[in-house]
Amino acid sequence: xxxxxxxxxxxxxxxxxxxxGFQPLYAxxxxxxxxxxxxxxxxxxxxxxxxxxxxxxTFAKDHAVAPKYAMDLSLGEARYPRGVRIDNxxxxxxxxxxxxxxxxxxxxxxxxxxxxxxxxxxxxxADQPYASIxxxxxxxxxxxxxxxxxxxxxxxxWLANGAKVAAR
Numbered sequence: 261x262x263x264x265x266x267x268x269x270x271x272x273x274x275x276x277x278x279x280x281g282f283q284p285l286y287a288x289x290x291x292x293x294x295x296x297x298x299x300x301x302x303x304x305x306x307x308x309x310x311x312x313x314x315x316x317x318t319f320a321k322d323h324a325v326a327p328k329y330a331m332d333l334s335l336g337e338a339r340y341p342r343g344v345r346i347d348n349x350x351x352x353x354x355x356x357x358x359x360x361x362x363x364x365x366x367x368x369x370x371x372x373x374x375x376x377x378x379x380x381x382x383x384x385x386a387d388q389p390y391a392s393i394x395x396x397x398x399x400x401x402x403x404x405x406x407x408x409x410x411x412x413x414x415x416x417x418w419l420a421n422g423a424k425v426a427a428r
């Protein structure tokens with residue numbers, strides 16, 4: 261049985277290795293260089309700060325290189341009570357973060373790509389005020405991190421395809 265599993269794993273590895281034309285996004289040095297050369301302009305506020313930090317981290321921002329692109333972000337946040345108790349107090353909230361971006365080529369600031377990502381998540385609300393605030397802030401951080409990851413994936417795919425997709 262163990263030999264059969266080993267042979268199946270070897271066959272799957274050989275089959276995937278033989279895929280013509282497959283190349284991971286991060287095996288393309290031009291994609292990595294272009295992502296690292298994006299200057300993120302986020303709105304002020306806690307969530308703006310968080311998403312800018314997460315984007316700089318996911319893009320592996322190179323501060324030693326002049327930016328090739330500038331990204332302007334606008335954020336929309338909403339919080340909806342869920343799981344309402346009999347005394348009409350919410351025990352759970354749904355947090356929705358919508359990040360709209362415009363990627364512009366520098367120095368002319370012509371729009372190269374536009375996009376929007378939406379992240380929805382829930383968090384528990386405690387009766388203690390500090391715990392409730394901490395839970396809400398954790399939700400903001402998790403949503404900003406997920407939005408940054410989704411933006412990174414969109415831009416990496418766009419750059420890997422030669423940035424030929426027309427600006428939306």
